[in-house]
Amino acid sequence: MMKVRETALFCLVALAGGFASSDEERAVFVRWCMPVASAAEASPQKPGHNGRPVVPVSRKNDNRNVTMPARGAARANTDAAADKWGQQIDVRPEFYAARDVPAFQITLTRKWYQIAAHAWGNYGPLEFWIVGSSQDAARQLDQEYCRVRKQKDPARQIRDCLRRGHNFVTYATDGSAGLNTRRNENEKWSGFIITMSGKYPGPEEEDYMPVVLHEYFHVYQHAHIVSRKASVRERLNRKHPWWSEGGAEYMAQLLYSRQPGVRSGYLRQTMERKLKSIEDLREGERISEIPYGKRGIIAYDLGAWFIAFLIHKTSEEAYRVKFFKDLNEEGFEKSFSKSFGRSADELLQEFHETFLTLRRAEMLRILP
Ligand SMILES: [Zn+2]
Numbered sequence: 001m002m003k004v005r006e007t008a009l010f011c012l013v014a015l016a017g018g019f020a021s022s023d024e025e026r027a028v029f030v031r032w033c034m035p036v037a038s039a040a041e042a043s044p045q046k047p048g049h050n051g052r053p054v055v056p057v058s059r060k061n062d063n064r065n066v067t068m069p070a071r072g073a074a075r076a077n078t079d080a081a082a083d084k085w086g087q088q089i090d091v092r093p094e095f096y097a098a099r100d101v102p103a104f105q106i107t108l109t110r111k112w113y114q115i116a117a118h119a120w121g122n123y124g125p126l127e128f129w130i131v132g133s134s135q136d137a138a139r140q141l142d143q144e145y146c147r148v149r150k151q152k153d154p155a156r157q158i159r160d161c162l163r164r165g166h167n168f169v170t171y172a173t174d175g176s177a178g179l180n181t182r183r184n185e186n187e188k189w190s191g192f193i194i195t196m197s198g199k200y201p202g203p204e205e206e207d208y209m210p211v212v213l214h215e216y217f218h219v220y221q222h223a224h225i226v227s228r229k230a231s232v233r234e235r236l237n238r239k240h241p242w243w244s245e246g247g248a249e250y251m252a253q254l255l256y257s258r259q260p261g262v263r264s265g266y267l268r269q270t271m272e273r274k275l276k277s278i279e280d281l282r283e284g285e286r287i288s289e290i291p292y293g294k295r296g297i298i299a300y301d302l303g304a305w306f307i308a309f310l311i312h313k314t315s316e317e318a319y320r321v322k323f324f325k326d327l328n329e330e331g332f333e334k335s336f337s338k339s340f341g342r343s344a345d346e347l348l349q350e351f352h353e354t355f356l357t358l359r360r361a362e363m364l365r366i367l368p
Pocket residue numbers: 011012013014033214215218245248
């Protein structure tokens with residue numbers, strides 16, 4: 001018997017503040033990141049899907065341009081991942097979709113991935129898994145997912161993979177989007193798995209586009225942390241959502257706002273809605289103290305503002321390039337003060353005690 005520990009971080013996107021206008025909608029649409037850890041007993045297994053080539057899910061109307069990796073491609077990715085973590089790579093992501101996912105959604109997801117990778121660099125290996133609304137189709141996609149996991153990491157057990165908590169059926173019923181960064185001491189394969197679904201946001205909603213960018217910015221963040229140790233990865237990315245979610249959210253909205261056809265005023269409107277979370281802060285509370293969970297959305301919203309505040313004080317280059325370039329070697333605090341001139345503690349203090357007390361119009365003025 002071999003003990004396999006499976007640890008993944010599902011970073012679900014908060015949609016509060018997106019296009020929800022009332023508080024009730026905010027409450028309904030809040031999603032948050034949750035670390036998913038499960039220890040599974042893996043018993044010796046007959047050879048089954050080991051080495052099986054990845055096959056497309058059978059589809060009617062299969063005129064969609066879904067990339068399916070050729071035989072052997074997955075293994076090549078595995079080996080490359082071991083050496084190239086954190087480096088920009090040429091390998092493009094793999095796209096998988098449930099049979100009920102409309103073709104335009106796959107095209108849309110690919111397009112917004114391309115925009116993100118063009119702006120921030122191409123990191124990976126990366127897989128996109130797109131779930132529709134049919135639970136049956138999601139279940140089938142789960143099976144394909146587990147075959148791919150087994151193919152890329154033969155030590156993994158398909159039955160454990162199929163038992164995972166937050167599977168595609170959950171996405172089919174609950175919607176939302178998420179990133180699962182797989183890099184740990186127990187698995188050979190390292191990489192990123194982004195799941196998109198049919199609702200919250202659905203592909204016909206404007207939110208879908210910044211959400212793809214948001215998830216990809218998490219790829220960028222995690223690509224800059226090389227360690228396989230969960231404790232090190234958490235220390236560099238911060239345990240609470242203010243830093244990583246604030247960064248993903250602001251960078252996504254900023255990049256989206258700059259795309260052709262996006263109305264002027266988009267960024268201001270989106271960021272203005274996030275200011276509503278100021279009312280939910282407790283007396284003397286800092287965003288850095290708020291964990292994932294029910295109140296996590298406050299850290300998403302005001303964390304995005306904190307990144308806007310940092311960028312306003314320094315530059316986009318200081319945040320997006322310099323901080324992440326030094327992070328792995330220097331650690332969070334050192335890279336932070338090198339990039340932004342002061343400690344995180346000092347800048348958080350100024351953010352709370354000065355910036356967040358300004359009049360709304362003054363706060364909005366820092367946006368580009
Ligand atoms: Zn996120």
